[in-house]
Amino acid sequence: MKIETYLFGTIEVSPEKVINFPAGLAGFEQSKRFMLAHEEGKENPATYTLQSLDEPTLAFEIVDPTTLGYNYELVLNDAENALLQSPAAEDVLVMQILFKQNEEGKSGIMPILRAPLVINTRARVGLHKIMESMRPNITLSNLASSV
Numbered sequence: 001m002k003i004e005t006y007l008f009g010t011i012e013v014s015p016e017k018v019i020n021f022p023a024g025l026a027g028f029e030q031s032k033r034f035m036l037a038h039e040e041g042k043e044n045p046a047t048y049t050l051q052s053l054d055e056p057t058l059a060f061e062i063v064d065p066t067t068l069g070y071n072y073e074l075v076l077n078d079a080e081n082a083l084l085q086s087p088a089a090e091d092v093l094v095m096q097i098l099f100k101q102n103e104e105g106k107s108g109i110m111p112i113l114r115a116p117l118v119i120n121t122r123a124r125v126g127l128h129k130i131m132e133s134m135r136p137n138i139t140l141s142n143l144a145s146s147v
Contacts (some may be wrong), residue, residue, distance in 0.1 A: 006057045008037060013053060019119060022083060025097075026115060031055045034126075036062075047098065050117070062095040063117045064110060070096070071117055074129060080118070083127055087120035094118055 019034045032097035033053040038045040046067060065072060069121050071095050076084065084092075096111035119126035 003053050005051055005059070007044075007049065007051065007059050010034075016124070018053065019050075019126050021126045021128065023127060025060075025117075026130055028055075029059060031058055043067045048095070050095075050097075053138060055141075060118065060133065061098045061109075063098055065096045065111065065116065068096070068111055069095050070111070070113070074116070074118065076118070076129075080127055080129065084118065084120045084125055085123045091120055091122040092118060093121050094141070 001015065002010055002014055004010050009112045011105050014037050019036065021032050021034060024030060024032050030055040030118065031052040034050050035053060037046070037049045037051055047061050047063045048058045050062050065130055094111070096117065097117065098111055101110045110138050113133045116129055116131075117126055118129050
């Protein structure tokens with residue numbers, strides 16, 4: 001199928017590349033179909049673009065949290081597990097959405113820690129897991145010294 005996008009122009013997307021988010025993403029519930037794009041020629045890109053197939057101007061830069069030193073141990077409730085079609089651990093991909101933060105005249109790119117994306121790569125279905133609070137099940141592996 002041909003999709004018109006703001007970032008990439010008109011692109012051809014094969015149906016097996018579509019990732020469905022049945023509940024959409026927080027704040028963007030109307031967009032349910034997405035695809036992952038990355039810079040051509042890079043086998044292991046640092047970031048990906050999660051492009052909406054329902055809204056051409058909607059795209060998110062996402063990253064594997066381990067590249068930033070974060071390690072999630074998520075517990076899915078029954079509804080989340082059913083939505084993801086009870087995936088095997090090796091079929092689960094956890095990603096973080098990046099956002100631009102401006103503070104005191106300085107800007108930087110930050111991950112949204114409390115709302116990772118959880119994707120069943122085999123079934124190509126995902127959810128935006130909103131966590132009420134940070135729990136000790138997120139560890140930082142890039143600390144320079146022991147705390």
